[in-house]
Amino acid sequence: MTPLVSAATLFGLCASGMVGIGLYGLIVLPDALRKLLAFNILGSGVFILFGVIGRRGAAAGLDGDPVPQAIVITGIVVAFSATALAATLLLKISDAENEPEDGGKDEP
Amino acid sequence: MSEPFALLLTLLVLLTAGWIVTVRERRAAVFGFIAYGLLLALVWIRLAAVDVALTEAAIGGGATGVLLLRVSARLGSIRGMSAPPGLATRWIAGVLCAGVSLALMALVLALPDPAPSLAAAAMEPIGRTGLGNPVTAVLLAYRALDTFLEIIVLLLALIGVWSLGADRFWGGEPAAWRTGPPSPALVFLARVLPPFGIVIAGYLFWIGADEPGGKFQASTILAAMWLLAMMAGLAPPPRTGARGLRAALVAGPLVFLAIGFAGLWWADGFLAYPDAFAKPLIILIEAALAVSIVAALALMVAGPAERLPRR
16 A cells, blocks of 8 residues: 655655744744744754655665765754854843943943 | 654654744743754654764754753843734734745645656765765765865854853853752763763764764764763863864864865865775864864853963
8 A cells, every 4th residue: 555645755744844833933933042943943844855855866776865965964063053153142142131230331 | 664653753843843933931942942853863764864863863952952951041031033923923924934834845745756866876986985875975075075164164153152252251161061069960970971972972983984874973972972071070161272172173174175185186186085095084084073073063062261261
């Protein structure tokens, strides 16, 4: 019995949903850290879409196309770097906003 | 194919993503995100991409998780980046995002069959590299330039993180976890886990030439072990200005660049390897890169310097 959709296609649909959920969070959530999380959800959806395309490209005795896999590994590491930079920036903003008022730079 | 498992995984991933976006508390969202990273690793395994699954579990779930936990614990109340949206905005955003999702779903269902693939092209010259894992061959032979630029991105991001520290602490040490005495359980784990972590990382590093694994996954585990020791107060955080540390950070890119330029006259061009020495050269590059990646990942998670440098 062949299933209605293959596992790869199912994960493709899942990834499409992840992109939508991430985008929604990015637009709607006011908190910057939450926006960062939402952006990462969006990004991981794109990675999985790429992975699905790689899985469909199974050939030459391999279970998937190795090129998208390698690019996604690079992508995950770069996404981590960007997240670390953004999170540190958030801490800096938070420290600046919460510092005692003798700094004289307090804005409402 | 175990379709029920794929369906269950899809539902779990989407529910977790929805929970991260809708839950009220920031900290709960961070915990959700860690679980989400591990679920994604399972998805990658089902997509037959074990190399990616290892990376996702180690970096997406582990390193990002520790980083976000540290940040969310320290983050005070910050002004929202935008006003809390009204009901109308939520609806418009929801409809827009559903539209994006539906369009992507239509594209997924309309993907060409048979799918285009570079698998055959990646397998054909693999004998010349001496590697058995095509993903490693792509990362370090065919698309070595991408990997080189990636380590540059890591270093640039680390410089960015460091520059966000206060000027007077430049070159000092991160004070990420020195808030109180560490719990006995943490100290115990930090004593027990590192030997295992080091062995597993060494295995993943070596096996990466032929089987799923490789320098990124191994380096992330090593970085995690180092962070664990730092958190438990067993290892002092490094001075960010220390010469040895700076040397470790640039070792990877420098070795990569030197071998890359050497390829101009002993092989076909920049970042090309002579066939006879391809595998030893690749291992050498991976080892040097691993040193830099361990240092860069651990220090990015630890954050900028927040104490005066010791004299």
